[in-house]
Amino acid sequence: MKTTFPSLIFRPRTIALVLALSASASLLSASATADNPNRRVLIRDITSVEGVRDNMLVGYGLVVGLTRTGDSQQTYFTVQTLANAMQRMGVLISPGIVEVKNVAAVFITASLPPFARPGSRLDVTVSSVGDAKSLEGGVLLMTALHGPDGQVYAEAQGALVVGGYSVGSSANSKTVNTPTVGIVPNGGIVERDTSVDLHDFKVVSLLLRNPDFTTARQIADAVNQDFHKPVASALDSTRVDVSVPEAGEASVPVLISRVQNLMLTVHTPAKVIVNERTGTIVLGGDVKLTPVSVIHGNLSIEVSTTYAVAPLPGVMGLESSGSPEGERGGGPGRGPGGLGGQGGRPNAGGAAPAGTLVEGQAAAIVPETTVTAGDSAAQTMRLDEGANVEELVNGLHAIGTTARDVVAILQAIKDEGGLQAELEVQ
Numbered sequence: 347m348k349t350t351f352p353s354l355i356f357r358p359r360t361i362a363l364v365l366a367l368s369a370s371a372s373l374l375s376a377s378a379t380a381d382n383p384n385r386r387v388l389i390r391d392i393t394s395v396e397g398v399r400d401n402m403l404v405g406y407g408l409v410v411g412l413t414r415t416g417d418s419q420q421t422y423f424t425v426q427t428l429a430n431a432m433q434r435m436g437v438l439i440s441p442g443i444v445e446v447k448n449v450a451a452v453f454i455t456a457s458l459p460p461f462a463r464p465g466s467r468l469d470v471t472v473s474s475v476g477d478a479k480s481l482e483g484g485v486l487l488m489t490a491l492h493g494p495d496g497q498v499y500a501e502a503q504g505a506l507v508v509g510g511y512s513v514g515s516s517a518n519s520k521t522v523n524t525p526t527v528g529i530v531p532n533g534g535i536v537e538r539d540t541s542v543d544l545h546d547f548k549v550v551s552l553l554l555r556n557p558d559f560t561t562a563r564q565i566a567d568a569v570n571q572d573f574h575k576p577v578a579s580a581l582d583s584t585r586v587d588v589s590v591p592e593a594g595e596a597s598v599p600v601l602i603s604r605v606q607n608l609m610l611t612v613h614t615p616a617k618v619i620v621n622e623r624t625g626t627i628v629l630g631g632d633v634k635l636t637p638v639s640v641i642h643g644n645l646s647i648e649v650s651t652t653y654a655v656a657p658l659p660g661v662m663g664l665e666s667s668g669s670p671e672g673e674r675g676g677g678p679g680r681g682p683g684g685l686g687g688q689g690g691r692p693n694a695g696g697a698a699p700a701g702t703l704v705e706g707q708a709a710a711i712v713p714e715t716t717v718t719a720g721d722s723a724a725q726t727m728r729l730d731e732g733a734n735v736e737e738l739v740n741g742l743h744a745i746g747t748t749a750r751d752v753v754a755i756l757q758a759i760k761d762e763g764g765l766q767a768e769l770e771v772q
Contacts, residue, residue: 385613389552389565390606393586396551397542403499404535407489408482409450409506416484423449423478431487443645450478454489454502456534461541468534470502473527480525482508491534497539504533544598550588550605559585561612568610578605587730616767618760622753623772629734633767635738640745640755656712 408427409416417424428449429441456470472486488503507530510523554561562580565650569578569588577592588605595601619628742752753771760769 350733385611386604386609387612389568389608389610392556392561392726393552393554393565393606394611395602396553396585397547398460400460401493401499401540403456403458403468403491404492405454405489405491405502406475407452407454408487408501409452409474409478409484410448411483411485412448412478412481413483414447415479415482416448417446417474417476417478419446421446421451424449424476425452444522445691450481450484451475454486454491456491456500456502458499458536458540462536462539464536464539466536468500468502468530468536470530470534471527472506472530478526480508480510481506481528482510482525485526486530486533497538499538500534500536502530502534504530506530521767546601547598548590548591550590550598550602552586552588552605554584554586556614558613558615559583562586564610564612569605572604572608613752617770618756618765618767619770619772620753620756622750622772627752627756629739630767633738633765635759635766636764638759638762638764640742640759652714652716653711654714655709657709665727 406427408424408431419425424446425441425444428444428446429439432439452472452474454470454472456468458468461467462468470486470491472481474481484506486503486506488501490498491500491502493499506528508525508528510525510527539677552565554565559580560581562583562585563587566578566580569586570576573593575592578586578588580586588601590598590601593601595604614630616633617630618633620626742755747755755772756765756769757766
């Protein structure tokens with residue numbers, strides 16, 4: 347009898363040999379890049395105005411009206427919150443006798459726009475705090491939303507919209523999406539004015555979302571060219587200041603609108619992002635490589651272990667005195683139930699063949715290990731001067747590399763100096 351267990355396969359990291367053929371890089375000319383209409387963007391798409399920003403709000407409250415999918419009795423803060431809410435309504439109850447299966451404690455979050463006025467509406471997100479199963483069908487009670495300074499900036503209340511559900515019991519249940527998180531569309535009302543007064547601005551500062559000195563200089567040049575005078579200057583890789591008095595516009599909003607609608611050509615830096623855990627690789631279109639050759643091969647080692655039951659020579663086992671074989675055969679070796687007879691089937695010569703396990707004989711489990719090594723033929727890929735991302739990906743795919751193999755190959759090319767881009771490994 348043999349029992350075969352699953353094979354254990356060890357696959358060392360793919361062997362990648364990168365040979366540099368030259369150290370020169372091929373760069374696109376500035377004129378060719380400027381003529382590409384796909385690279386032209388509006389200033390408003392790559393910058394934001396300093397001081398014009400959202401503000402985070404948060405609150406704590408209760409969701410009621412659930413169909414026995416709320417917090418359990420063990421969630422004590424839910425019981426205490428419900429008792430406090432009832433007390434504000436003029437009803438005094440003891441927290442120890444409250445059932446909260448139709449109630450859930452929740453946190454409420456919202457984003458306050460930069461120019462929100464009192465009475466403006468907000469969408470709020472409601473998330474369960476305790477062990478509620480679902481917030482489906484619930485209603486958020488009026489809750490104050492606080493800013494970072496602790497002041498109340500909005501109030502939230504309303505029926506929840508949940509994008510998931512949970513049905514069944516713990517033994518047989520089904521959950522789709524996240525039923526413990528929902529939103530209240532337009533459920534928040536702004537109570538405090540936090541709008542920014544743009545009339546006090548003497549300088550409009552544009553903040554780049556992707557800091558770059560070249561882009562900052564291009565923004566300043568585009569603004570100065572549009573106004574036909576020096577009204578903008580790049581302070582660093584992140585900030586460009588535009589002087590409001592020098593611009594001579596009727597108002598600051600008009601100036602910001604005019605500047606944001608200017609178009610320019612953005613030269614994004616070459617960058618490769620690699621996530622080794624998931625095997626995800628993102629390469630920018632401007633990534634260039636020097637001429638390289640990649641030799642790629644796979645080495646696999648397979649270890650397979652099987653277990654066989656083998657008899658121990660010269661060692662006899664003991665049968666139970668109450669076994670049917672002992673009663674019929676009168677003990678081992680004396681009759682049809684003994685070792686010689688095998689239950690009424692006599693052996694030729696009265697002895698079992700060598701290596702055969704007979705009834706009543708002691709045995710042991712013996713492992714049998716087989717090692718198999720395989721090495722596939724190496725695949726070669728060559729990239730010429732100025733190769734781009736598409737040629738690299740097509741070449742790696744042609745030689746049969748996986749996503750994780752590409753990670754190792756890119757790291758090797760970067761270490762050698764053949765990758766003319768920033769390599770970021772996450």
